Amino acid sequence: MVVQLEIEDGPMPHWWASPNIWTVPDENPTGAVGYPQTGKPCYVWARVNNRGSTEATDATVDFYWANPAVGINPTTMTQIGTSSLTIGPDGTEDVLCLSPWYPSYINEGHLCLLSVVYHETEDPLSWNTAFSVPDDRQIAQRNVTVHPTGQTGLFHMAFEIHNASESEEHTFHIEAEQIEFHDIEQLEDLLENIVEIPQDSGEVSDLGFVSRPCPDPEDIENAEEMITTQLPPQHRDGYTVVGELYGDAAIISLKQYVDGRDDIVGGLTTIIYRGEE
Amino acid sequence: MSQITVPNRPFATEPLTGFMLPDGFFVTTLGYQAINSHFSNTSNSSILNIRIYLEGASDPNLQFKKRSYQIPQLASGASHLLSWEGDFSNVKPGIHRVSFIIEHSGRRTRVIKKIFVTEVTVDDSDTFHATMPEGELELTVLNFFEPEDVCCDFPSINTDGDAVERPLTHVGEVFEREQRDIGEFIFCPPGYLPRQIQLIYSPETPYEGQYSKFPFQDPLWKFIGGAAFVIGVVGFIIRSNQIKEKPKFKAEAGAKGKWDYPYPDCNPCEVKPYAKGSYSTSDGWLSVWFTLAVLGGGVAAFTDYKDSIRRGQENTIPSDGELTIAEQVNMSIGYPEAIIPGQSYAVDADWEYTRMTTGDSYTYSVTETPNNQHTLSTYTVDAPREIKRYNNEKFEIEAGFYDDRGNPLDDDLFVFCLLLGPNGQILRLPMQDDGISPDREPNDGVYTTELDFRSFTSSMTIGPEAMLETEKLAAEDVTGRWIYYVLAQDINTAKPDMEPEEAAKYSGGMVLTPQLSISVDGGECPVSPDGHVDVI
Numbered sequence: 001m002v003v004q005l006e007i008e009d010g011p012m013p014h015w016w017a018s019p020n021i022w023t024v025p026d027e028n029p030t031g032a033v034g035y036p037q038t039g040k041p042c043y044v045w046a047r048v049n050n051r052g053s054t055e056a057t058d059a060t061v062d063f064y065w066a067n068p069a070v071g072i073n074p075t076t077m078t079q080i081g082t083s084s085l086t087i088g089p090d091g092t093e094d095v096l097c098l099s100p101w102y103p104s105y106i107n108e109g110h111l112c113l114l115s116v117v118y119h120e121t122e123d124p125l126s127w128n129t130a131f132s133v134p135d136d137r138q139i140a141q142r143n144v145t146v147h148p149t150g151q152t153g154l155f156h157m158a159f160e161i162h163n164a165s166e167s168e169e170h171t172f173h174i175e176a177e178q179i180e181f182h183d184i185e186q187l188e189d190l191l192e193n194i195v196e197i198p199q200d201s202g203e204v205s206d207l208g209f210v211s212r213p214c215p216d217p218e219d220i221e222n223a224e225e226m227i228t229t230q231l232p233p234q235h236r237d238g239y240t241v242v243g244e245l246y247g248d249a250a251i252i253s254l255k256q257y258v259d260g261r262d263d264i265v266g267g268l269t270t271i272i273y274r275g276e277e
Numbered sequence: 278m279s280q281i282t283v284p285n286r287p288f289a290t291e292p293l294t295g296f297m298l299p300d301g302f303f304v305t306t307l308g309y310q311a312i313n314s315h316f317s318n319t320s321n322s323s324i325l326n327i328r329i330y331l332e333g334a335s336d337p338n339l340q341f342k343k344r345s346y347q348i349p350q351l352a353s354g355a356s357h358l359l360s361w362e363g364d365f366s367n368v369k370p371g372i373h374r375v376s377f378i379i380e381h382s383g384r385r386t387r388v389i390k391k392i393f394v395t396e397v398t399v400d401d402s403d404t405f406h407a408t409m410p411e412g413e414l415e416l417t418v419l420n421f422f423e424p425e426d427v428c429c430d431f432p433s434i435n436t437d438g439d440a441v442e443r444p445l446t447h448v449g450e451v452f453e454r455e456q457r458d459i460g461e462f463i464f465c466p467p468g469y470l471p472r473q474i475q476l477i478y479s480p481e482t483p484y485e486g487q488y489s490k491f492p493f494q495d496p497l498w499k500f501i502g503g504a505a506f507v508i509g510v511v512g513f514i515i516r517s518n519q520i521k522e523k524p525k526f527k528a529e530a531g532a533k534g535k536w537d538y539p540y541p542d543c544n545p546c547e548v549k550p551y552a553k554g555s556y557s558t559s560d561g562w563l564s565v566w567f568t569l570a571v572l573g574g575g576v577a578a579f580t581d582y583k584d585s586i587r588r589g590q591e592n593t594i595p596s597d598g599e600l601t602i603a604e605q606v607n608m609s610i611g612y613p614e615a616i617i618p619g620q621s622y623a624v625d626a627d628w629e630y631t632r633m634t635t636g637d638s639y640t641y642s643v644t645e646t647p648n649n650q651h652t653l654s655t656y657t658v659d660a661p662r663e664i665k666r667y668n669n670e671k672f673e674i675e676a677g678f679y680d681d682r683g684n685p686l687d688d689d690l691f692v693f694c695l696l697l698g699p700n701g702q703i704l705r706l707p708m709q710d711d712g713i714s715p716d717r718e719p720n721d722g723v724y725t726t727e728l729d730f731r732s733f734t735s736s737m738t739i740g741p742e743a744m745l746e747t748e749k750l751a752a753e754d755v756t757g758r759w760i761y762y763v764l765a766q767d768i769n770t771a772k773p774d775m776e777p778e779e780a781a782k783y784s785g786g787m788v789l790t791p792q793l794s795i796s797v798d799g800g801e802c803p804v805s806p807d808g809h810v811d812v813i
Contacts, residue, residue: 029376029389058330058343083333084343086378096387098333098376 003122004052005059005087007115007140014179014253015134016267020047021113021142029096035146036111041100044080046115046140048095050087052123059085059119063097068112068143068266073130073164077114085117110159110268112143134263143268148275153245154220155272158213159254160238163231173257174227176241178204178250179269202247204272210240220244241270249273279386280320281327281379284356285689285768287314287392288785292362295693295705297766299786305396308366312341312375314390315689315768316348317356325350327381331361335374336394338367352712355719356689360707370396371410391773411490412480419473476606478586483600483635488590585643587778589630593639605631613646615796619653619789651767651787654681658763658807666730666755666812673715673727676708676763676807678789685722690789691766692724699757704728708763724765730755730812756813760806765789 010017022045025034029043036042044063050056061084064077081099095117103111116139118125125138133141149155163170181201208223215223220242229237241254249271256266288301289310303310312331318324330345341363351357376389396408407414480489585606595601611625623646632639660674674694678686696704706726712719715727769785792805 030387057345060343079337081333081337083376084330084341085332086328086330086345093385096332096376098335098374098389099337100335 001054002052003050003054003056003059003119004137005056005117005119005123006049006051006137007046007117008049009134009140010142010269012134013255013264014267014269015264016112016141016143017253017269018140018142020140021045021115023101023113029098029100036101036103038103038105041102044097044101044113044115046095046097046117048085048087048093048117050089050091051137053089054122055086055088055091056119056122057086059087059117059123061085061095061097062116063099063101064114064116065101065103065111066114068110068268072112072114072141072266074128076164110143110145112141114139114141145268145270147270147272149245149272151274153274154217154242155245156210156215156220156240156242157270158238158240159268160236161227161229161231161256162236163233165233167233169230169232170258171228171230171260173260174209174229174239175255175257176207176209176226176243177253177255178207179253181251198248200247202245202250202272202274204243204245204250204252207241207243207252210242211238213238213240215240215242243272245272245274247274279379279381279384279388280318280324281329281351281381281386282317282319283314283377283388283390284317285315285770285785286773287312287375287390288691288768289313289365289392290360290691295695295707296764296788297691297768297786300769300784301393301786303363303365303368303392303394305365305368305370305394306398309362309364311360312363312392313358313360313691314377315356315358316351316377316379318351318353321353323350323352324381327351327379329359329377329379332376332378332387334363334376336368338369339373340364348713350713352719355711355713357711357713358691358707358709365394368394370394370408410481412478415475415477415479417475418471419475471610473607473609476586476608478604480601480603483602485598485600487594488587489601489604585628585630588643589632589641592641593630593632595632595634595639596636599634599636601632601634603633605633607631612795615794617791617794618787619651619656619791621648621650621652623648649787651784651789653678653686653765653789655679655683656763656765656790660761660808661810662808663811663813664730669729669731671727671729672810672812673725674706674708674761674763675723675725676765677721677723678765679722685720688770689768690724691768693764694726695762695764696728696759697761698755698759700754702755724763758809758811760809762792763790763807764792 008018008020009015010019022033023036024031024043024045025036025040026032026043027041046061046063048059048061060082062082063080065080066072066077080101081097083095083097085093085095087093114133116125118138123138126136131139133139145157147155147157161172161174163172178201181197206220206223208220208225209227210219210223212219223242227239231237241252243252251269251271254268254270255264257263258265286301289298289303290296290313291298291307292309292311297313298304298307298310301313303312316327316329327348328345329348330343331341334341341361344361346359348357371394373392373394374389375392376387379386379388397405398408399405402417405416407416478489484490585608586604589604589606606628608626608628611627613625614622616622625644625646627642627644629640629642655677656679657677658674659676661670661672664670664672676692676694678690678692680686690710692708692710694704694706694708696702696706698704706728708724708726709716710720710722710724716723716725765788767785767787767789769783771780771783775783792807
């Protein structure tokens, strides 16, 4: 008799883009799905599965937001609220966090949401101080932003890299790539009321990185294809991803590696669309 | 859409006594309260295998105990009451929401309902403050009527040396045992009736025009007065040694009332000063226990009619450009008739409303004699007088509630049986009229519950660790005489789509059963149980 609770990650390798966490930016928690707006109430939902053979009675789903730039761990996540859930074997249920979230403008608007599901006795959490989202079925993350390009199609988006270690220096490697629309589920919901989803994905050219927050066209021409940076403990560094959009919308994904390892330790997915900044 | 609905606003009950708080508001000062709600089958047929749980709350500081309930069958038209334990200590006052998940017939429905949370505090000047998002209400009880012969001692034997069983003996013992933080506070029955009170409402933002927003938007702000009053009574009692004048219990007829245990060596009530912030659930017990039962006297004056502040606003018109910065009501209350919960007793109310604006002050005065509208024509109680524990007999109690034509009351009531045991046990048993065993028939006005004296869920409690513990008890602990009270309170049936003015006319939480009554023309003021059962 087993309880096995899970919130599915995003499609690999974009595990941070889980479609099983979403937001309703409305006074009505059961309103239309959409993109959070700074300072306005937003309700977070999570879709939970029970892959076990036994009902999970009175399980817990916790909801958090975090600034990915500072590294995400239990001490840097801020809890939004908590919900109760009873779910049968092989069941799937949508859980509402009835406590509203009022997003702050932090990290250039790049905030991520996390949901954690567990049962105190039947399926407790396996971690206390650190977790690995792609390796842990009980936690999922949604780090998907929406960014307008303006009418020219040129875009730039600032972000930070942070070494959260207290004592060790680490080397970080960041790559960017364009991905397909179908790689991001609920795309229509995210862009509703912002822009109509085009039939085909646009093209992104000159995708790269610069170290200035407000690059000029010359910077964009000389952008680096990838970043490698060595950071002392508790240090951070800022970069800007740049490119040019052809078409109405496209999706780019930033992947973060550390110390030469192959596994992706973090990421950020951004929907670029042609609209007013 | 589910055919199981949540017809009314979820309401608060205080865990030790089980009483619903005035109009079901949650009070942060009381800390732990139960979140209660009826769930009704609105379909034309019975619904089987229902599961219901509380999913979440809009304030993350509202901590509640997770609990899923299974209801095997709910008949068409029947309502079933469910409860969840919650800690409101750190909840922000205001309107909040809770979400329930209701599952049956392969469907899952989420129902989101509002709850009202207020904070009531007392300052060093005996003024009570109720906080709400729209403003603050201050309540000062200037003086009370109290019994002429105040007796607070509870000897367990009479002057002949015989054991005396009286309804409140065990309550007093329990209360003494639960003193804890507040030292030597002594329970002082039968109670106090408000004589002169002052209410001041200060809106968060001074408003233009004739009418303020209703606090809580669709409120019974008059409840705020009641809620503050509930706790206010306690504070007043505790501070009564600081009051210079102690008015005697008297009505227009100049008669007196006295408590029902006239011991020759009655000691005067000893009270201790109340320290701000030291409010404990013992206070809640005291205040709710008898204040609700007799509160109708004061509350009736402004509960069942359009409240005095709204009426004052209707009859005072500020000049153009003036902003209302505060509103005050001074009220004197008299009691021409006995205060008997559930009956249509009259209360004399003489009140004056003052609107203070940035330009001038405006007053409006009223003298009237309203009647309590929260009435019950008849109630019956049926229960065995003896339970043989060794024969595995269960204690089953039924209580029927009827209007003046003998028909079962239509609206949902909150009914519970309070059992006081031979060793200081206090049990609170919710009673249901849902047709689920042991209740025989849904919606027949007869509420039922049962108890197995071999093992039961104890509600003897202060604090979360004691709430709803299940324990097996030894025979010697339960053998003896238990007395019981069947208590009924009405529920606020205002619908969420009502206009605030209309919704404000509804209130709930009024006690309908007359176990405690205060006479004003002499005699005793008995606290009469509904019966007793001997467990052998």
